[in-house]
Amino acid sequence: MGHKTAQPFQPLNIAVLTVSDTRTRENDTSGDYLAQAAVAAGHRVVDRTIVKDDIYQLRAIVSQWIANDGVQVVLITGGTGFTERDNTPEALTPLFDRTVDGFGELFRQLSYEDIGTSTVQSRAVAGLANGTLIFAMPGSPNACRLAFERII
Numbered sequence: 001m002g003h004k005t006a007q008p009f010q011p012l013n014i015a016v017l018t019v020s021d022t023r024t025r026e027n028d029t030s031g032d033y034l035a036q037a038a039v040a041a042g043h044r045v046v047d048r049t050i051v052k053d054d055i056y057q058l059r060a061i062v063s064q065w066i067a068n069d070g071v072q073v074v075l076i077t078g079g080t081g082f083t084e085r086d087n088t089p090e091a092l093t094p095l096f097d098r099t100v101d102g103f104g105e106l107f108r109q110l111s112y113e114d115i116g117t118s119t120v121q122s123r124a125v126a127g128l129a130n131g132t133l134i135f136a137m138p139g140s141p142n143a144c145r146l147a148f149e150r151i152i
Contacts, residue, residue: 009042011042011043011044012043012044012072012073013043013044013046013070013071013072013073014038014043014044014045014046014071014072014073014074014075015045015046015047015048015065015071015073015074015075016031016034016035016038016045016047016048016049016074016075016076016077017031017048017049017050017051017058017061017062017074017075017076017077018030018031018049018050018051018076018077018078018139019050019051019052019053019058019076019077019078019079019088019139020050020052020053020078020079020139021052021053021085023050023078023139024050025050028050029141030077030078030139030140030141030143030144031048031050031077033141033144033145033148034075034077034144034148035048037144037145037148037149038075038148043073046070046071047065047071049061053078053079053085053086053087054087055087055090055091056091058079058087058088058091058092059091059092059094059095062074062076062091062092062095062129062134063095065132066095066129066130066131066132066134067130071132072131072132072133073132073133073134073135074132074133074134074135075135075137075148075152076088076092076134076135076136076137077136077137077138077139077143077144078138078139079091079136079139080122080123080124080125080136080137080138080139081121081122081123081138081139082121082123086123088123088125088136089123089125089136092125092127092134092136093125093127095127095129095134096127096128096129096134097127097128097129097130098127098128099125099126099127100126100127100128100133103124103125103126103135103151104122104123104124104125104126106151107122107124107137107143107146107147107151108120108122108124110146110150110151111143111146114142114146122137122138122143124136124137124138124143124147135147135152
């Protein structure tokens with residue numbers, strides 16, 4: 001058996017979601033980074049929003065995107081920590097048809113190089129829902145940069 005040949009680049013339609021009780025469009029540096037990085041990589045940002053740390057509001061927005069054939073990837077920043085308000089993994093998990101366990105594992109491994117054992121507090125997750133890839137990462141710009149540049 002031979003190796004598959006590389007496929008030509010195809011731009012993807014990406015939605016960006018920031019999960020935060022405090023961020024606005026004016027100070028959403030992590031959402032800004034993800035949107036700008038996606039465009040710089042040749043993709044299209046077709047939607048972008050900020051939602052409060054509310055499990056049901058978050059799930060409702062992501063559900064709309066995964067039901068929309070025009071969204072192929074969802075990038076989520078925030079809500080992956082250990083506080084009572086951090087519910088992103090709990091909101092997403094019921095939506096996943098399949099989980100991408102290696103994303104969270106690799107994210108924590110790479111993050112360990114930068115922040116040491118504090119990486120165990122990250123609950124970065126990824127999965128596939130209705131053909132849409134969903135990546136959820138911590139709310140810091142550095143965490144988003146690490147995930148986008150080295151994994152996604």
